[in-house]
Amino acid sequence: MADFLWMAPRKNELPIPEGFPKGKRLLDTKGVAAVLGVSIREIDRMIERGQLPVPKKLGTQRRWLEKDIIAFIDKL
Template sequence: MDDFIDAKTFAKKFGMSVRKLDYLIENGDVPRPIKIGNSRRWSIAELEQWISQKLEEAKLPPSK
């Protein structure tokens, strides 16, 4: 089973407020969380994959 982190931990790890994280979620800029009870959680494995993808995208030359 995957390990999960909550919104507060996610926001702290990326140097932002939970409110900013909420904004990014609504805009589709970060992976959507899963709901466990009343809590929002992210799979650490999924976040690591998302980070790797974003790093690869940053390396690509801009398209013309």
């Protein structure tokens, strides 16, 4: 199920180490939007409506635990 969430590393991004536990990755807004097939603005709307889990803040950046997005998809 979680294999479809793998994304090719972007520029200046390290690949995921072999054996890294599934569900422990952090996804950025673009990654979540790509997985769900929606725009970044729709991600913002879904957060405002309480449909998506609130992201963790890392400075000014928002990140979601992969397992939280998987749980969201499983509830659909």
